Amino acid sequence: MDQGPPTYEKIQEFERNLPQHNLDLPYPEGKTGRYVKFSNQIKYLGWNNVFNEILMNTYLAYKSKRAYVFIDYFWKPEYYFWPEDRRVVWPLRTPLNAIISGPTAGGPWDEGDDAPRSVHEDYYELACPKEERRIINTRDVKPPVEWEQGDVQFRTWLKVLEEAPERCIEIEPAPREEDGYAQTFDLWLWGSDRVLSLWEEFSKSPVSKLLATSPLVRSAVDRNEYLFFPSGPRPPYPVSRDPYDHMLAMHVRRGDYKDACVGLATWNSTFYSWNLLPELPDHFIPPPGGKWGENTPENTEKYMEHCLPTFDMIVQKVRDSRRDYVNAAPRGTRRILDVLYLLTNEESEWLDLLKTELRKDGWHVIRTSKDLELDQEQTDVNMAVDMDIARKAAVFIGNGWSSFTSNIVHRRLVDGKEPISIRFY
Template sequence: MLPRPYLRALTACYLRSKQLILTGNRRAQILLLPVDPLTYEKLWLWERNLPQHNLDLPFPEGKTGRYVKFSNQAHRLGWNNVFNEILMNNHLAYASKRAYVFPTFMWSLSHYPWPPSQRAEQPFTPLNALTAGPAAGGPWDEGDNAPRAIHESWFETVCPVEERRIINTTEVKPYIRAAEGDTIFSHWQKLLLDAPERCIEIVPDLYEHDNFPQVFDLWLWGSTRIISLWDSFSKSPTSRLLETSPIVESAVARNKYLFLPRGPRPPHPAPRDPFQRMLAMHIRRGDYKKSCEGLASFGSTFYSWNLLPFLPDVFTPLEEGHPDRIQRAMEHCSPGIDAILKKVREARSDYLHASQGGQQTLDVLYILTNEHDEWLDNLKEILRKDGWETIVTSHELELDAEQIDVSMAVDMDMARRAAVFIGNGWSSFTSNIVHRRLVDGKKPITIRLY
């Protein structure tokens, strides 16, 4: 039985790890303790009271402002499938001189961290718990007169139904469905710029006609056609001003000490910041194997910004009917321990060779993973034998209830900061990390794909 003060402390938060380091370095194996999912009352209120939610503001905001709501946006999917679309829609709204209407994140129930008995029928999380910046209602650059994004609830006030122009995607998409990304963007931009109506709502076609009815849909994100948008998108204020949410920032700060090197002091000067000594790698297993099998069978390319041609690692699927088509793709999408070890060695060697004549230090390893079983223990043991003294996984982070709710964004921010990142080329999670690393100025050699 744990002492009562510890029990009170444990019930105050929902811990991801089954191991908690207690005062005096005591360790206690604990079961995950149930608490109610988050209410976010203060954050909901903060979003509701954003300064742009004011009818009396002068143009380009207020009751004379111009707005666009993408009611065809993806929802009830994983965070990253939703996130890349939010960012691109905000970029389009900005280029169209309209205020973007940002959504509340609607969870896919299979991804929600609380069990069915402890969640609402449909869980929600405020967008500003997950990210920050103009796409979530934050300010633009000083002197930029662009209208700020508004929450979808305020859209009901500033753009009553009778004042909206409704555009069904069936009116637009059939004519540009297979076009390059920049052509698709320009077509929608002209439509939104030229439309005289103050308020526009874009709604999806029937699912039977278009099962991916988004403006920037999966067929675009999963093809090289998206690459034509990189230059404008990566330099846009949507990307430049994208920030980490305060909740995520607090989780990173709280766990930074875990990455302080445990091994012998290196023979040359090394950065004090552990992220500058870190290789982070994304290993998704379990539920992802089935997705990999489907992607391999379909002959899919990498996803989104993982396709950027200047990145060191590329993948070209073998032609349909080739006997090794599925096996070759699975080796990259769902790599085994030997393949992971080979990529870690390659990424470390290439980075050290390219960095100041090999005088950098790379001795901290962070594994972003949903794997829990002995497979992960075996991988960690092999990596330790290969010279990695400090190895931390997602499961060892200490997170409070809010931080657990946004833990995927916490992992992403760790990987954004790391000196080197290895990701999965088919993953939207990896793609959004690639985006932020490149916008931050990280060199392509620090971004590797299995």
């Protein structure tokens, strides 16, 4: 830990040597290929706000038969794990292939798919000299459709990219005074049910299907799997050898989230993105009486119950989710949940008290994010490690307003997990 942030020299070398980084390749790659770089893509924000955007940008590039230009993840300084005196580079960044794998990060498409592969922005500088780029400002496309359904926005941008004769397209943001969220698919879309019109095609697309856990994250998950094997008495029933088959993972965000929850109440916010899917069992409808930028004390209290639930509410949600999942087992089968994993930033006595109370319900193993043993590089991507454990778990309880939760929901549903296995407070 005292070594400071990793340099990622080997992963950077891997990205430089991706086979598509070759100007001599035939069309639709190489020096005659078609590319799109989203320079309006958000930076310096939490990983999961970035993550859902880059996946949709990749899908837009894929449908337009252009190579998506991927970039490193740029950290918001407040979220960066490493203390200021150990930060050896600026800006603070992590290679995309340290966090995810798949076509978004330059991985291959399926055999027979003629879509060009994603390329790193350094290669884009070679393949697309500045004099060959067409710059499209979001102000020229976005305003007429920014409050339309997600599929309408997507088709509008797709038409622009398909019909543009130029090989190299770069999307740049309008000034902040014109558009405070100048992304192609922005916060106002992700935070509303208008994004749901994209779910059917996006979830079945190769961008979603081929999205994978990075080798680095996978190594951290594998390294810590032993923590989830039962430590109590042998259960009097058959249990899968895979601990994730009988795990309930729960996102318990505390501390800094209180102000965020108050803000969500103030703006009468709905759940975030894929957390709004109607097939999921838990929903939240903003109660009447509030308005844009203002809410009643009673309504704010209802928001806080779901966004920052009390100790007793958390315990009850675990009990209810466990019962409902077990009861939903197909006829003739039996489901067991006896491993509990808490994805949390909490470190106080409160967490110890919560674990003590939950053990009374017969959980053989209770672990938290703090129990994981991670090396220097794994520590840098610890958010993705937690997400992958939650993806694999039999049941996941998340926060409906969280982009972290929403991206886990996306992976779980694409993996084929049942809606009853996905719950919100």
